Amino acid sequence: MTLLDDFTPAGEVKIDPKNRLPLGGQIKKEGVGSAESKMLTIGFDGCLYLMPEPDWDALQSKLSEHGKTDMRAIRFQRTILYYASKVKPDSQWRIVVPERLMSLAGFTNENRDACLLWMNDRLEIWEKCRFGAYMRDEQYALDPAV
Numbered sequence: 001m002t003l004l005d006d007f008t009p010a011g012e013v014k015i016d017p018k019n020r021l022p023l024g025g026q027i028k029k030e031g032v033g034s035a036e037s038k039m040l041t042i043g044f045d046g047c048l049y050l051m052p053e054p055d056w057d058a059l060q061s062k063l064s065e066h067g068k069t070d071m072r073a074i075r076f077q078r079t080i081l082y083y084a085s086k087v088k089p090d091s092q093w094r095i096v097v098p099e100r101l102m103s104l105a106g107f108t109n110e111n112r113d114a115c116l117l118w119m120n121d122r123l124e125i126w127e128k129c130r131f132g133a134y135m136r137d138e139q140y141a142l143d144p145a146v
Contacts, residue, residue, distance in 0.1 A: 012128065015112040019102055020094040021125065024116070040101065041084040045134055047117075048097070048105050048125040049080075050087075055121040097125075106130045 015021050039056035043049040051059070066073040083104070087095040097107075106127035107114070113128035126134070 011116060013114050013116060015097060015102070015107060015114055016094075017109075017112075019097045019099065020090070021097050021114065023089060023093045023095060023123075037086045037088045038095065039084055040087045040095065040097065041080045042101065042104050043080075043122075043124060046104075046106060046126075046130050048101055049122045050095070050125060051122040053086075056084075058121075 013022050013024070036052060038050050038052055040048060040050050060077075063073055063077045068074075083101060085098050085101065087097075089095055097105075105125065106129070111127065111129070115126040115128050115131040117124040117126065117131075
């Protein structure tokens, strides 16, 4: 079983003043990875990626195949490795988001509203306003009438 099997999207949550992000009761209910560490890093389009270590390892392996000669792959690999942090859910299924990742994702002391979105092998963590803007742009881009 992976982190994503039989999972319902978590939706919107609030990061607390100690930078603890609640992952939701659904993960706990499924009994997935309670003792397992996860990898948290910067993602595309200004979100954060959270993934189980086996998926992180698979991503690193795939990038290393291309990362010897493809400059885009090398840059991407450097960036996600630089910002990567190992995190482990606490007893209440929260993870602590490092300050530098909070800042990169657009979270501030006044704005801690997050949207969680499951994407194949990872959880995307978005600052709520940034996600709304992204979705408005994508809706426009995907509209066949435009």
